[in-house]
Amino acid sequence: MAYSAEPSSSLSFTSSPPLSNGSISHNVSCSGSESVPNLEVISLSKLSSSLEQLLVDPGCDFSDADIVIEGIPVGVHRCILASRSRFFRELFKREKGSSGKEGRPRYSMSDLLPYGDVGYEAFLFFLSYVYTGKLKPSPMEVSTCVHNGCAHDACRPAINFVVELMYAASVFQMPDLVSIFERRLLNFVGKALPDNVIPILVVAFHCQLNQLIAEGIERVARSDIDDISIEKGLPDEVVKKIKVLRCKAQQDCVSNLPPVDPLREKRIRRIHKALDSDDVELVKLLLTESNITLDEANALHYAAAYCDPKVVTEVLDLGLADVNLRNSRGYTVLHIAVMRKEPSIIVLLLTKGARASELTSDGQNAVSICRRLTRPKDYHSKTEQGQEANKDRICIDVLEREMRRNPMAGDTSISSQIMPDDLHMELLNLENRVCL
Structure with missing residues (x-):
C-alpha cells in the first residue's frame, strides 16, 4: 500500500x-x-x-513632588526623572525643594531655567517622553495658530512650542531630545518668515547649537529685517555676526547702493533713545536740531513696537507723523502694533485713521498677521474675574470689527470724530465680554 x-x-x-x-x-x-x-x-x-x-x-497618582508651571502644580516621580535626567538627579540630591501640600517637595519651573521659558503644555509633552520614551503629537491648542489658511508648518505658535521643548531638553540634559528638536528647528529656518527665525536663533545661542546658529544667522542676514529689530531681539554676539555678513554682502553687491550717512543714523538713534526714555519733549528738541522728521526716523513705528502706550499717544498728538507710513520693509505702524498685540495701541491707531485693510508685501493685513501669532489656547481662554483681559482675542475682534465696518478704508478723510468713542467703547465691551 x-x-x-x-x-x-x-x-x-x-x-x-x-x-x-x-x-x-x-x-x-x-x-x-x-x-x-x-x-x-x-x-x-x-x-x-x-x-x-x-x-x-x-487613579495612579503616586507622585512624590510637584513642579509648578504657570501657577499649576504638576506631580512628578523623582525616581523616574532622576533615572532619565542627570539634571534632575543632581537637583534632587542638592535641593529638597520648598514644602507643598502634604509636605511634598515643590519646585518652581522659573527657578530651574537659567534662560528661556517652558510652558505647561510643553512640560507635559517633555514629561511624556521622559516616562515613555515616545514622542506624542504636538497639542494643537498651543502649536498652531487661529488663521484658517495657515498650514501650521512654520507659523509662530508652532515655532514657539518647539523652542520651549528645546529649552527643556537642553536645560534638563536630554541629548536625544535636543537632537530631535534641533532638526525640527532647522526645518523651520528654511520655511519661516524672517521675523520668526529670531526666537530660533535665541534658543540656538543659549543651547549652543552651532549648526542652527550658523543657518539662522545666514537666513536673517539675507533678510530685510532692520538693524534695530535685530539688536532688540538677539544677543550682541549674534548681532555682530549678522552685521559682518551684511557688510560683506554689500561690498560684493555690484549695484550702486546709496551711501549711509553716519551722522544721520546717529541722530535717528538719539530720537529712538529719547522714546525709550518716554521723553517726547526731548524728541521734539532733537527734531528741531537735526532737521530729521518723525517719519524719516520711523519714530511712530518704533514707539508702537517698543514704547509705553502713552508715548505712542504723545507722538501722535504732535501731529507730525503719518499714521499709515510704511517703513523700509513695507509695514505700516498698525502692522507693527498687531505684532505686539497691545489692544490700546491698536485702538489708538485706528482712531487716528490707521487703515486696517493695508496689506504687507506678502499680502497680509493686520487681522491675518494677528491671527498667525495667536494660539487657539489664548484665543479661546476665559478670563477670571480680577485678572488681565484676554488681549489676543480683543486685538483680533477689534480689527475684524473695523474691517467689517470699513473694509476698504481708502479715504483718510472719514470722520475720526466718531471713531475714537466708538472704538474705545468697543474695547471696553470686548473686555467685559471676555471677563464674563
Missing part, C-alpha cells in the same frame, strides 16, 4: 546577534508566515504604556 507524502509545516529557530545589553534574542518563525515579534520589544512597549498611566490616570 503506497502512502503519498503530505507537505508538513516546519518550525525554524534563528539566532539573532547579541543585543546591546549582552543578551541574545531568538526569533521563532514559521515558514510562510511573518516572524514572531521580538519579546524584548513587546516588554518595552508594555513598560512604556504602564509608565504612561502614571501621567494620564488620576
Whole structure:
C-alpha cells in the first residue's frame, strides 16, 4: 500500500546577534508566515504604556513632588526623572525643594531655567517622553495658530512650542531630545518668515547649537529685517555676526547702493533713545536740531513696537507723523502694533485713521498677521474675574470689527470724530465680554 507524502509545516529557530545589553534574542518563525515579534520589544512597549498611566490616570497618582508651571502644580516621580535626567538627579540630591501640600517637595519651573521659558503644555509633552520614551503629537491648542489658511508648518505658535521643548531638553540634559528638536528647528529656518527665525536663533545661542546658529544667522542676514529689530531681539554676539555678513554682502553687491550717512543714523538713534526714555519733549528738541522728521526716523513705528502706550499717544498728538507710513520693509505702524498685540495701541491707531485693510508685501493685513501669532489656547481662554483681559482675542475682534465696518478704508478723510468713542467703547465691551 503506497502512502503519498503530505507537505508538513516546519518550525525554524534563528539566532539573532547579541543585543546591546549582552543578551541574545531568538526569533521563532514559521515558514510562510511573518516572524514572531521580538519579546524584548513587546516588554518595552508594555513598560512604556504602564509608565504612561502614571501621567494620564488620576487613579495612579503616586507622585512624590510637584513642579509648578504657570501657577499649576504638576506631580512628578523623582525616581523616574532622576533615572532619565542627570539634571534632575543632581537637583534632587542638592535641593529638597520648598514644602507643598502634604509636605511634598515643590519646585518652581522659573527657578530651574537659567534662560528661556517652558510652558505647561510643553512640560507635559517633555514629561511624556521622559516616562515613555515616545514622542506624542504636538497639542494643537498651543502649536498652531487661529488663521484658517495657515498650514501650521512654520507659523509662530508652532515655532514657539518647539523652542520651549528645546529649552527643556537642553536645560534638563536630554541629548536625544535636543537632537530631535534641533532638526525640527532647522526645518523651520528654511520655511519661516524672517521675523520668526529670531526666537530660533535665541534658543540656538543659549543651547549652543552651532549648526542652527550658523543657518539662522545666514537666513536673517539675507533678510530685510532692520538693524534695530535685530539688536532688540538677539544677543550682541549674534548681532555682530549678522552685521559682518551684511557688510560683506554689500561690498560684493555690484549695484550702486546709496551711501549711509553716519551722522544721520546717529541722530535717528538719539530720537529712538529719547522714546525709550518716554521723553517726547526731548524728541521734539532733537527734531528741531537735526532737521530729521518723525517719519524719516520711523519714530511712530518704533514707539508702537517698543514704547509705553502713552508715548505712542504723545507722538501722535504732535501731529507730525503719518499714521499709515510704511517703513523700509513695507509695514505700516498698525502692522507693527498687531505684532505686539497691545489692544490700546491698536485702538489708538485706528482712531487716528490707521487703515486696517493695508496689506504687507506678502499680502497680509493686520487681522491675518494677528491671527498667525495667536494660539487657539489664548484665543479661546476665559478670563477670571480680577485678572488681565484676554488681549489676543480683543486685538483680533477689534480689527475684524473695523474691517467689517470699513473694509476698504481708502479715504483718510472719514470722520475720526466718531471713531475714537466708538472704538474705545468697543474695547471696553470686548473686555467685559471676555471677563464674563
